[in-house]
Structures are given as C-alpha cells and as structure tokens.
Amino acid sequence: MIHLRTTARVLGIAALLCTAGCSTLPTTGPTTDQVVSNGDNPNERRYVITDLDERVVSILNGLSGPSLRARFGDYRPAPENRIGVGDEVRINIWEAAAGGLFSGPPSVPGQSSGARMSSIPDQVVGRDGAVTVPYAGRIQVSGRSPQAVEQVILERLAGKAIEPQVLVTVSRNISNSVTVTGEVTSGARIPLSARGDRILDAVAAAGGVRGAVHESFVRLTRGQQTVTMPMETILANPQENVALRGGDIITVVREPQTYTAFGAVGQQTVVPFGRITLSLEEAVAKAGGLLDFRADPDGVFLLRFEPPSTVRAIQPGRAIDARERLIPVVYRLTLRDAKSYFLARSFRMRDKDTLYVANASAAELQKFLNLIGSLTAPITSGARTANAF
Structure with missing residues (x-):
C-alpha cells in the first residue's frame, strides 16, 4: 500500500508537469507553435514572421547589393593624369x-659644339601648386598635364632662350596614386599609369590577396564614400572592376562568412560558408541536416535583420515604426512539401544568419515519458524487490 501511495503521488506530480505544458522540461529552444504565436501576437510584435514561398524568394533575390559602379558612376578611366x-x-x-x-x-673651331640641353633638378610641387624654372619664374603646374606645363614654359622663355624645346615628366607620382592596404601581400602607394588602372590592377601590383578569394572583400574609399564588395563578385563581373582615381584607398578585408545553427540539427555550431554564396538547402546540409527523431519539418526557421523597405515588400500594409532601421524577420520553411526543397535551393544565405530547427511535438512527449520513467523506476524496482520476499 505504501508503494502504491508513493507511486500515485509521483504520477500526480507528473500530471501537473504535463498540465503546465511541459514548460519545465529541458529543450533546445521554442517549439514551432511558440515561434509562430509570438510573432503573430498583435499586442507584442517582437519580430516579423513570414512563410517562405516563391513570392518572398523572388523579392529577396531581386534585391540589389552594394555596387561599385552604381556608387562611383563612370566606368571609363580618367582621360589624362x-x-x-x-x-x-x-x-x-x-x-x-x-x-x-x-x-x-x-x-x-675644330672641336665639338657645346652642350645644348640643361636638366633642372627634380622639384616637389609645393602647396601653392607651382615649381620654379630659371628665367621663367614660378610656374603653376598643379591641375595641368605635363604637355600643358611645357607650353607655359615655352611661352615664358620666348625671346630669352634660343629656340627652346621643353620636356616635362613626373618623376614621382604622388597625387595620381592609390593606397592599397589590408590583406594583401605588400601594401603600398601605387602610382596610376597613363592608360588608366582598375581595382584588380592595383591589388595585383600589391602582390594579390593573402587569404582565400571567397573570404576576401574589397573596400574602396573615395572622398567620403565607401563601398565594400566581395572579391569574387568583382572577378565575376568586370563592370564592377571600376577605374581608379588619384587618392583612392583600397582596403582588402578578410571576412569569413558564417551562420549559426541551433535546434534539432546535426551540429549546433557556427558554420562557415566555405564559398561566396550559399543556399538555405546547403546550409541545412552543412549543419548536419534535420535529426530524424527530434526535428519538426514544419519548423525550419531562418532569422535575420532586414531593412524596412524589404519588410514592406514582403508584408505590404504592415505598420512599421519609422525609427526602426533594421527589423528582425523570421522566415519559416516547411520541408514536408518536396517543393520547399527547391525554394530552399533558391534562398540565399547571408553572413551572420541564424538557422533554427524546432523540436517536433512527439519529441517533447518523449521527454515527458522519459521523465515519468525516471521518477517511477526506483519505486517499481522497490516494489518488485518487496514482492520477491
């Protein structure tokens, strides 16, 4: 009787746990219903939740990323240094x-004629933009081509020198140079050639990138504007290999792209892309896939921050706080439908995305049954021992 009363008490406690929705049971994260209900709660909308379908994938794939040509305009090189x-x-x-x-x-008489050429020592163009030429005075050279400076000197020497001819060359090019730094073999200030140099020319002159190409990003700064673009994108799209201007700064940055995998997947860890582009389908596979006895195929979620313009396109009419610059968005994918695998293949992952797979309801039930078993096992064992005597 004592054993029966104790067993009844244990079962009563277990029933209370079940009534509470098993909220005290350990878990890797929220269930599918909890993720959906929290996002749809009109009183407290902590994030936007949307099903991943063809329309949403088409909108996301149609978004244009950063573009060097779009920001810096003319693709043609400068006509003249x-x-x-x-x-x-x-x-x-x-x-x-x-x-x-x-x-x-x-x-x-009888000897060779005297020298007819004179070389003026190299001069640094001062802050006033001028250099000095004997008998010609101070010559304004900043902003002019070497040919234009030659013409000015000839005009100044007219009537003073004997049919003069002038050749002006830039022995050290500072103003028409670019700075290449960061993850390159040999960072340097590189003078631009007369033919016009582009981003990849300057990176090659600096010895090339030190890291893997798919982990390298090129950051071009011109004046107050800066654009960062993957190196592979520039290699694949020649239009993005824009012409450089004097004073440009090229910084090569190594930024391995990663995403985080949580929940009912084979590996709960930070996963590197391993390439410049990665689909959701590939991301699930790299994380070890869905666990057979735990994963809810209706609860595959992708979490990221989106700008308000993207949220308006995905959910027209949704009220958005004007102060919000980035809005948390949860994309939901159900893998019970084979068509969803094609959508997952079209959906592009982004750096620092979060992949979460919820536990199935049956997995939570199994946890509850295991808890009941662990609580009643000692009593059952004791009862068997008592009956043996």
Whole structure:
C-alpha cells in the first residue's frame, strides 16, 4: 500500500508537469507553435514572421547589393593624369644652338659644339601648386598635364632662350596614386599609369590577396564614400572592376562568412560558408541536416535583420515604426512539401544568419515519458524487490 501511495503521488506530480505544458522540461529552444504565436501576437510584435514561398524568394533575390559602379558612376578611366601637389617634376630644356641660357659656350673651331640641353633638378610641387624654372619664374603646374606645363614654359622663355624645346615628366607620382592596404601581400602607394588602372590592377601590383578569394572583400574609399564588395563578385563581373582615381584607398578585408545553427540539427555550431554564396538547402546540409527523431519539418526557421523597405515588400500594409532601421524577420520553411526543397535551393544565405530547427511535438512527449520513467523506476524496482520476499 505504501508503494502504491508513493507511486500515485509521483504520477500526480507528473500530471501537473504535463498540465503546465511541459514548460519545465529541458529543450533546445521554442517549439514551432511558440515561434509562430509570438510573432503573430498583435499586442507584442517582437519580430516579423513570414512563410517562405516563391513570392518572398523572388523579392529577396531581386534585391540589389552594394555596387561599385552604381556608387562611383563612370566606368571609363580618367582621360589624362594631371600634376598635383606633392608630385616630383623633372624639367629638361634644349636650345637650338650653343651659347644660350641653357646650353654651353660656343665651341672652339675644330672641336665639338657645346652642350645644348640643361636638366633642372627634380622639384616637389609645393602647396601653392607651382615649381620654379630659371628665367621663367614660378610656374603653376598643379591641375595641368605635363604637355600643358611645357607650353607655359615655352611661352615664358620666348625671346630669352634660343629656340627652346621643353620636356616635362613626373618623376614621382604622388597625387595620381592609390593606397592599397589590408590583406594583401605588400601594401603600398601605387602610382596610376597613363592608360588608366582598375581595382584588380592595383591589388595585383600589391602582390594579390593573402587569404582565400571567397573570404576576401574589397573596400574602396573615395572622398567620403565607401563601398565594400566581395572579391569574387568583382572577378565575376568586370563592370564592377571600376577605374581608379588619384587618392583612392583600397582596403582588402578578410571576412569569413558564417551562420549559426541551433535546434534539432546535426551540429549546433557556427558554420562557415566555405564559398561566396550559399543556399538555405546547403546550409541545412552543412549543419548536419534535420535529426530524424527530434526535428519538426514544419519548423525550419531562418532569422535575420532586414531593412524596412524589404519588410514592406514582403508584408505590404504592415505598420512599421519609422525609427526602426533594421527589423528582425523570421522566415519559416516547411520541408514536408518536396517543393520547399527547391525554394530552399533558391534562398540565399547571408553572413551572420541564424538557422533554427524546432523540436517536433512527439519529441517533447518523449521527454515527458522519459521523465515519468525516471521518477517511477526506483519505486517499481522497490516494489518488485518487496514482492520477491
């Protein structure tokens, strides 16, 4: 009788646990119903929940990512490099005969004529944008091409030198250079050539990227604008390999893309993409797939933050707080329908997404039955021992 009364008490406690919805049982996260009901609660909408269908996948795939060409405009290179402050300029001047301002004295009969060329030492273009040429004075060179500077010097020397000819070259190009830094073999300031250089030219001149291409991102800064784009995207789309301008800064950043897997999957961990693009189908497989005896195929969820414009496109008419810049969104996929696997293949994962698979209701019931068994096992064993005597 004592054993029967004790067993009844234990079963009564277990029944109370069941009545409470088994909320005290250990679990890896919310059930499918809890995720859905919390998102649909009009009194406390903590996130947006939407079913993943063809319309939603089409909207998401149609969103345009960052574009170097769209931000920085003209794809064509600069038509001509111009001299700027900080450049070093070399000026050579020839005269048609000896005995002039820049040539040697007249030759002695029977000997070769005097030198007819004079090279002015390299000069750094000052903050005033000018350099000094003997007998021509201070010449404004900043913003002008070498050919334009040659013409100015010729005009200044007219009537002073003997039929002068001038050659202006930039011996050290500072203003028409770009800075390449970050995850490259040899970061440096790289002068731009006259033919016009592009992003991949500058990265190659710096020795190329040190890490894997699919983990490398190129960040181009021009003035106050900065755009970051995957290296693989630039390689695959030549239109994004935009022409560089003097003063541009290229930073190569290594950012391995990852997502987090929770719930009833084979591996609950942070999973690297291993490539530049990854589908939801591949993400589930890389996480070890759904666990046969735990996973709810109706409870596959993808969590991420979306801008208000995307949320309005997904759920037209939904009220959105104007102060919200990013809104938590939960995409729900049911894998009971074979068509969902094609949707999962079309759905593109993003860096720092969260994949969650809820436990099936049967799994929660099994936990409850296991709890009953663990509570009643000692009593049952004791009763059997007592009956043996």
